[in-house]
Amino acid sequence: MVASLLSARGLNKQFHSGNQPVSVLSNLSLSLEQGESLALTGRSGSGKSTLISILCGLEQPxxxxxxxxxxxxxxxxxxQTEARWASLRRQQIGVVFQEANLMPALSLLDNVRLRVRLAGQDEDGCRDWLERLGIGELAARYPDQVSGGQRQRAALAMVFAMKPALILADEPTGSLDRHTAEDVTGQLFDLQARYGCGLILATHDIELATRCNHHLDLGHQPEA
Ligand SMILES: Nc1ncnc2c1ncn2[C@@H]1O[C@H](COP(=O)(O)OP(=O)(O)O)[C@@H](O)[C@H]1O
Ligand SMILES: [Mg+2]
Known part of the structure; x- marks a missing residue:
């Protein structure tokens, strides 16, 4: 049986610009089942990052x-709500941002170990995850001693090593050159398919969006 990973119904979110309310998400609904991927597209400012933040509890609708x-x-x-969200993020939701969120004082391997420990998972496989992402020989390096693409691979290793049920990726290759971006994206999709977790991917790359099972364009939402 396919399990529902996520369901959102009628989400609304406004910010204020000066005294003026600005509606960012309006009556937005979406759902995702186990093993599925969903692309969020839309021009810059259409609310992709806001929605990703809401879906992992960093922002409230x-x-x-x-x-x-x-x-x-x-x-x-x-x-209580914050604690429930924090527990989900620690144990079950892997979040990947445009710039890899690594601890600068820890080696790549220790970054993966820390993430896995926080998730309550076994640390034994951490080095294997760096190998799988093609950066095994960089395990002892610090984040500022590797390239942006290698840092983003380390971020993916951290996320997959914690065995998440759901991955939220906010323009994860947005800061990489096209070739590196394609490599990293290929790895993201391969691993997601292999390990059967759900993936929500915010991207302005329409080609990338077509590789997901579902596609939600935040630039073309029906009016509330
Ligand atoms: N904390 C905030 N306070 C005020 N406005 C915000 C805040 N976060 C985002 N916004 C505004 O909300 C809109 C959507 O932003 P965002 O979700 O970052 O879009 P995207 O990721 O699609 O580029 C933008 O107009 C942005 O300026
Ligand atoms: Mg954004």
Missing amino acids: DSGRLTVLGEAFDGDAGR
């Missing part, structure tokens, strides 16, 4: 219902 990995969130704020 103004209204709407959200169920992520069996946990229901319906706009209730407070410490």
Whole structure:
């Protein structure tokens, strides 16, 4: 049976620019099942990063219902809600940003180990994940001693090593040259298919979006 990883219904989000409210997400609904991928596209400023942040609890919607990995969130704020989100992010949701979010004082291998430890997973396979991503020989290097593409591979190693149920990737190759971006994206899709986790990928690359099972264009949402 396919399990529902995520379901969002009627999400709304406004920010304020001066005194003026600016609607960023309006009556937005989406769903994702186990092993599926969903591309979020839309011009810069269309709300991709805001939606990714809402889907992992870093930002709260103004209204709407959200169920992520069996946990229901319906706009209730407070410490308990924050703790539930923090636990999901630590253990089950891998987030990848445009710039790899590595601890500068730790080697690539220790970055992977730290992430895995936080997720409560076994550290034994960490080096294998760097090998799988083609950066095994760089395990002892620090983030500022490797290239942007290698850092982003390390970020992917961190995320897959924690065995997430869901990966949220916000323009993960946006800072890389085209060739490196294609390599890193290929690895992301291969590993996602092999390990069967869900993937939500924000991108402005339409070609990339066609490689996902589903596609949601935030530039063309129906009016609320
Ligand atoms: N914390 C914030 N405060 C005010 N406005 C914000 C904030 N975060 C995002 N925005 C605005 O919301 C809109 C959507 O931004 P964002 O989600 O970053 O879009 P995208 O990722 O598609 O480029 C933009 O107009 C942006 O300026
Ligand atoms: Mg963005």
